[in-house]
Amino acid sequence: MALRKRAINASVNTTESSPTPLSLPKTPRPRQSIAISQSPATTPSISTNVAFDWEAARSRAPYSTPQSGARLARRSMGASATPLRKGVIRKKSYYERIASIPSQISFQIAMFPANVPLPKPQTSAWIVGGTLHFIHLCIRFSQANNVPDSDLGWEDMYREGEGHSWFDWTVPVTLLLVAASFLNALYLLTRVKLYRLHLRSDPVSSPNAKFVAAQLDFQPLVPPPLSTRVLRSALFGFNTSWRFLLGFQLPVRNPPPPPKVARVQQLEVWTPGEFESMLFNVYSPAHSLLWCATGPSNWISNILIMGFVSAQSFLITHFFKTLIKDKEIIAAEVFNEYNTGFVYPRLNPVRADVGVQTHQSEVVNVWED
Structure with missing residues (x-):
């Protein structure tokens, strides 16, 4: 009690010696709650889906943190990205280039014929088929010119078996052409x-x-x-x-x-291969047999028939390939629509962490008085 009275007297003496205006009462500042400051909503989420940072990927910084609003504003205003450092490329010396020539030659020999710049399979098929047609045409002209006493070979081709041997160089070449057409068809159908x-x-x-x-x-x-x-x-x-x-x-x-x-x-x-399919359309077994049956009275009709056969085969092949591609597109689109409408929304749903927490003083135990 004595100490309290001494403290009160000291405070009164201080007030009387230095009179100051009285301050207004202030509301005490509330103490920050630990439960609120450490709420789960403020902590990093482990299940929320974060959108991919395309801006960071375009700026060649895929491992950086997501861009802030100020950085996005600067990029939207046309600010250029940080220029990349140019790397130094070491060039080979003349000695190294000359010493590597034998290894390059051996590599090219090992890669032959895959390293030969060939045209497309369709172009190659047209070239090979046209060459076979030209050879067959030359054979028929040669057989017509062997007919004796004939000024016009195509008109007298029906007498080509008179006055000369039936076996000459045209026979094995014709057999080779017919065999080539049949072998190509066989390889095409059995692949x-x-x-x-x-x-x-x-x-x-x-x-x-x-x-x-x-x-x-x-x-x-x-x-x-x-x-x-x-x-x-x-x-x-x-x-x-x-x-x-x-x-x-x-x-x-x-x-x-x-x-x-x-x-x-x-x-x-x-x-089927592209080269074999196109060659079958250009020079099929039907073409080779039609060339063998070409005579002075039917050479125009036979050439027209060969053209119609080629056009028919080409159109059927083209429409069939288009049908296969259309079916693949339809099947892919069906799967895409199914995944977009049913699979993806259920596979990766957008989630966010929501937590509810109470303080220990708010818990009431009904069994206690």
């Missing part, structure tokens, strides 16, 4: 690629599908050689013909593997 449907148990509705023994091999499937497939087809046709004539049971084209062996469905997909 396939193998696919195995491991998750498809029921057979697909395709004549090129068959069941084979399942083999776990990560190497790409390679179809058998063309000669093997042609010989197999010929043997199957011969076996089917004599069995049909004798009344026996016909053989099965692709017999399935034994029941105890794991099997998988294999699909042979036809993959």
Whole structure:
């Protein structure tokens, strides 16, 4: 009590000695709440989707922080980006260039003929097909000129078998041209690629599908050689013909593997090449046979027929390729619409963290008085 009275007397003496105006009472400043200052809304989110910073990517700074409003304003006003430092490129000396010439020559030899600048497959097919037509035309002129006592070879071609030997250089060349057209057609129609449907148990509705023994091999499937497939087809046709004539049971084209062996469905997909397809349109077996049947009375009609055959094959091929591309576009657009409308909104939904927190003093326990 004595100390309190002494303090009061000291304060009164100080007030009387230095009279100052009394200050107005002030409301005490509220103390900052720890729960509010550390709310989850102010902390970095771990699930909110942050938009990709395209401005940083365009400014070649993909690892920088998202741009602020001032930086975006500067870029919108036309401020140029920070110029990049030019790097120093070391050039090879003349000695190094000369010493690398043998290695470059060996590399080009190893890459031959892939490094030869060839034209497009369609252009190459037109060149090869036109050359074959020209050779066949020269053969027919040569055969017509061998006719004796003929001023106009095309008019007297029906007598080309009189007065000279039937075998000359034109016969093997003609056979080579016909064989080339047939081989190109055979290669075009037998070019396939193998696919195995491991998750498809029921057979697909395709004549090129068959069941084979399942083999776990990560190497790409390679179809058998063309000669093997042609010989197999010929043997199957011969076996089917004599069995049909004798009344026996016909053989099965692709017999399935034994029941105890794991099997998988294999699909042979036809993959025609661009060069072979265009060459088939320009110089097909029909063209070579029409050249062999060309005579003095039908050479105009035969040439017109060859033109119509080429135009017909080219149009069918063009429309079929266009149909395949249109189907691919439609399928891709269907998947795109499905993903955009159903998959993407549910796969990456936009989320934000929202937290609710209470202080310990606000918790009321009803079991306590």
